[in-house]
Amino acid sequence: MGTDTSFPRVAVLGAGSWGTALAALACAQSDTLLWARDPAVVQAINDTTRHPRHLTDIDLPPSLQATSSLDDALAHVCAPSDCPGLVILGVPVSGLDDICLKLQIYLQDRPRATDLAVVWTCKGFQPDTGQLPHEIASRRLAGLRGIGLGVLSGPSFANEVARGFPVALTLASDQAWVAAAGTAALHGPNARIYSSTDIIGVEVGGAMKNIMAIACGISDGLGLGDNARAALITRGLAEIQRLGLALGGQQETFAGLTGMGDLVLTATGALSRNRQVGLAIAQGQSLEQVLATGMTAEGVRCARAALALGRSKGVELPVTDAVCQVLFHGLAPSQAVKTLLSRDSRPESGDSR
Ligand SMILES: NC(=O)C1=CN([C@@H]2O[C@H](COP(=O)(O)OP(=O)(O)OC[C@H]3O[C@@H](n4cnc5c(N)ncnc54)[C@H](OP(=O)(O)O)[C@@H]3O)[C@@H](O)[C@H]2O)C=CC1
Numbered sequence: 001m002g003t004d005t006s007f008p009r010v011a012v013l014g015a016g017s018w019g020t021a022l023a024a025l026a027c028a029q030s031d032t033l034l035w036a037r038d039p040a041v042v043q044a045i046n047d048t049t050r051h052p053r054h055l056t057d058i059d060l061p062p063s064l065q066a067t068s069s070l071d072d073a074l075a076h077v078c079a080p081s082d083c084p085g086l087v088i089l090g091v092p093v094s095g096l097d098d099i100c101l102k103l104q105i106y107l108q109d110r111p112r113a114t115d116l117a118v119v120w121t122c123k124g125f126q127p128d129t130g131q132l133p134h135e136i137a138s139r140r141l142a143g144l145r146g147i148g149l150g151v152l153s154g155p156s157f158a159n160e161v162a163r164g165f166p167v168a169l170t171l172a173s174d175q176a177w178v179a180a181a182g183t184a185a186l187h188g189p190n191a192r193i194y195s196s197t198d199i200i201g202v203e204v205g206g207a208m209k210n211i212m213a214i215a216c217g218i219s220d221g222l223g224l225g226d227n228a229r230a231a232l233i234t235r236g237l238a239e240i241q242r243l244g245l246a247l248g249g250q251q252e253t254f255a256g257l258t259g260m261g262d263l264v265l266t267a268t269g270a271l272s273r274n275r276q277v278g279l280a281i282a283q284g285q286s287l288e289q290v291l292a293t294g295m296t297a298e299g300v301r302c303a304r305a306a307l308a309l310g311r312s313k314g315v316e317l318p319v320t321d322a323v324c325q326v327l328f329h330g331l332a333p334s335q336a337v338k339t340l341l342s343r344d345s346r347p348e349s350g351d352s353r
């Protein structure tokens with residue numbers, strides 16, 4: 001565990017695969033505490049250096065400490081220090097409002113010895129409202145004194161990060177000190193942390209690439225070949241960019257780590273759960289069967305919200321539409337491909353469709 005006070009104290013809230021991997025990364029140089037709501041998970045990590053449910057074959061760093069006390073995790077980052085504390089939210093979109101509310105309740109009336117950067121890592125839209133994660137987090141936390149907000153995203157399979165393989169991530173915030181806190185905690189021999197101020201662009205890229213990965217899984221599951229996958233990735237990126245620009249993101253973000261980078265990883269990488277959903281559907285499994293394993297596939301959860309957002313902004317999202325038709329309306333995967341291929345020809349760029 002790091003003791004140098006120039007490194008932030010870190011609390012990672014949510015010990016799924018991504019929260020656990022990020023805690024393993026952070027604890028190499030920062031004093032890090034991982035919070036899990038299940039005491040059995042905490043006990044296993046502390047006693048055996050293994051997570052009982054995720055990344056189960058990976059030995060976590062012995063210096064990684066876990067707790068089931070949210071108060072202890074937050075007291076850890078609020079303790080006096082030379083630099084701001086860092087809270088990393090490792091929960092999916094479905095748990096973001098709940099964890100932000102808990103943070104709000106803890107932080108609002110307590111005197112604190114240090115400022116606190118709160119950074120979420122989930123990738124999706126809220127299914128009912130189409131809100132992006134920053135809208136959910138801001139509603140709970142934006143007004144609190146000494147609190148800065150940001151999003152950490154980019155091409156990063158938890159499994160590889162937990163094994164100490166190299167990774168590059170982007171931390172977007174409109175407050176420079178938040179990106180600096182994340183960089184101080186995570187940037188090191190195995191991780192490059194880039195900064196950005198384009199929160200919307202980063203979040204839209206992260207949400208939409210999951211839907212494109214489902215589409216690529218469907219295409220690959222049908223055996224349609226490498227050309228089809230490359231076409232889907234490229235036109236998928238155009239689709240992500242159209243929606244992202246309409247929502248207020250910046251063009252260059254979509255060519256970066258959290259746009260093209262994460263799209264390429266998730267659409268092609270065998271570890272992607274969203275891609276695995278597409279593969280399984282193309283091979284004849286029902287969505288219910290695929291999801292019965294309990295796996296987190298944010299693209300399934302947010303595809304309808306993405307489509308609704310596109311409609312509300314007058315942006316066509318043909319790949320997202322095709323994925324929704326297959327997942328929720330019983331369209332055969334092969335028929336969805338035919339529908340996509342039968343669209344009229346159009347200019348490759350400069351067209352809002
Ligand atoms: N896995 C990866 O490679 C990456 C994932 N992400 C993103 O990170 C997010 C999390 O994914 P991932 O870690 O894989 O998901 P997992 O399914 O592995 O884990 C989710 C974790 O969140 C916890 N959780 C959910 N809701 C709450 C809540 N309200 N309060 C406290 N804990 C909660 C769950 O706890 P419990 O076990 O007790 O139910 C579980 O431990 C997703 O949005 C994903 O897209 C981003 C980059 C990489």
Ligand SMILES: O=C(CO)COP(=O)(O)O
Nearest residue numbers: 154155156157272273274
């Ligand atoms: O976000 C990820 C990689 O950057 C993880 O992708 P999956 O959720 O599809 O596994």
